[in-house]
């Protein structure tokens with residue numbers, strides 16, 4: 001046990017002893033002290049403990065249980081949950097809240113949530129909440145907390161969830177007519193019989209489905225043809241409009257700049273494979289969702305909303321797993337009622353960093369199909385194979401969702417594909433695949449030094465180009481950025497020796513010793529950095545990666561970023577206040593990006609962050625080569641078994 005942990009344990013025991021008889025649930029000052037203690041122990045953020053204080057100033061609330069629930073709700077929000085399901089709080093408070101955190105889980109804290117909340121029933125929670133001013137609606141002002149179906153929400157998130165539900169159900173209730181000429185063109189575009197001949201052509205079905213819906217989802221793993229399918233869909237929509245002497249305004253968007261750049265590239269590739277007469281009117285420009293909606297600096301709201309809707313007929317959003325609940329609500333709000341929205345994404349990837357797991361929630365049951373009779377009737381003309389296996393009584397959303405199942409990128413000889421699929425199934429024998437395929441490797445050794453050869457070989461590729469100036473600074477920078485994307489280190493954690501922070505420091509030292517960089521200063525030629533927040537005045541978004549380069553004559557450093565439209569932006573380092581070195585990035589932040597060679601680093605200590613979704617997302621960032629450094633092999637099995645569950649009412 002570290003010295004800090006011993007102090008924490010001592011503090012918790014003395015705190016409880018000294019207040020014997022005065023339970024925090026009966027005494028507000030004891031509750032405030034408890035919340036403060038949890039903040040000091042880093043169980044809660046200061047913000048979490050501050051929220052009840054702030055609400056109390058606005059509307060008096062003497063019940064300590066309400067203070068606790070409010071702080072816990074904020075804690076859960078910070079961990080990506082939209083709400084707290086009260087029955088989960090009754091059944092397993094420590095598990096639900098991940099408190100104490102995993103690295104302190106075995107210690108005997110007498111003030112852990114299960115001890116404080118011991119014996120409280122669902123009825124007691126309900127009673128306390130319904131009597132609270134924080135839940136009763138004052139005339140004209142919204143209550144800060146909402147209780148609905150035993151789910152406790154912050155008002156903002158409740159509103160977002162309700163809005164998403166209402167908007168989607170309105171869109172899902174309509175079926176669009178499909179002209180015979182468009183149906184015939186669809187059959188032409190998907191003419192080649194899939195192999196084997198008995199296989200269902202899910203791409204064709206996805207197209208047929210989306211043509212007839214105002215809202216649809218095309219989900220599938222890497223390389224299953226989401227982009228290929230959506231380009232054909234857009235071609236057919238434009239074809240149908242042309243038959244009516246019209247032209248559709250189509251827009252493409254992605255949650256991050258990096259994902260937008262990638263979609264721009266893959267859309268251009270897919271367009272080049274379309275018959276020329278069908279490619280007119282399909283844009284290749286992809287924008288970020290923030291830019292599309294018109295983000296307002298330092299405001300949560302956007303320029304486009306229900307009162308000022310977007311001017312478009314069709315919107316395609318890629319990497320939809322990265323859309324959080326509030327962004328989804330804003331997007332649906334700003335979408336004109338007659339427009340068609342198509343979401344593309346991989347439902348099995350990690351969810352958004354912000355609260356919500358919208359795509360995962362919306363795609364629940366997608367692998368089963370669960371198509372009702374009317375959906376089967378709608379799809380049947382487009383399938384040579386009977387769809388009875390996928391019949392069911394699924395939700396309205398299931399009726400608008402198609403899952404693509406065959407990867408055209410990874411075949412049966414691909415270790416990356418096999419490993420990703422095995423992890424995704426939760427197959428405990430997945431680790432045995434290492435050693436059987438050339439494109440996946442488990443690094444020998446259990447210390448960070450096992451990374452060194454890989455790091456030197458991987459990063460030297462782009463660092464070597466720093467010396468090879470080009471008369472055209474932009475084309476030089478393009479080559480460097482392109483080469484940088486060949487290799488990436490991914491971490492599960494942010495802090496600690498095995499997290500992004502520790503590994504970036506270590507990699508900086510190795511590269512400095514090898515003479516590739518001069519990492520002794522904060523800014524140096526070759527330093528890759530990742531934006532940690534959106535910066536609207538610079539037009540750079542959270543997650544964008546830039547590389548620090550010396551100007552050819554002056555040697556002055558500038559950081560170069562590739563924007564969503566493929567152009568470059570050069571920025572003075574002094575203007576970048578919220579960036580972090582990006583030799584290693586978290587798996588979360590890697591979403592929407594792909595690298596030829598990815599190396600995932602798992603820490604030696606267990607953490608609730610080590611999950612099946614994290615592994616799957618990390619593995620599928622690799623296009624050609626995947627390496628894994630796993631300090632504690634037992635954790636790999638545990639991570640494969642652990643699923644991320646986010647509380648939501650969607």
Ligand SMILES: Nc1ncnc2c1ncn2[C@@H]1O[C@H](COP(=O)(O)OP(=O)(O)OP(=O)(O)O)[C@@H](O)[C@H]1O
Nearest residue numbers: 203220221222223224225226227228229266408409
């Ligand atoms: N039906 C098909 N037959 C043969 N090749 C295909 C088919 N569909 C897609 N491909 C090829 O598979 C590759 C991946 O396709 P695509 O980019 O559309 O997939 P994706 O699901 O969008 O991938 P990503 O994971 O990058 O988002 C492309 O090279 C594409 O040409």
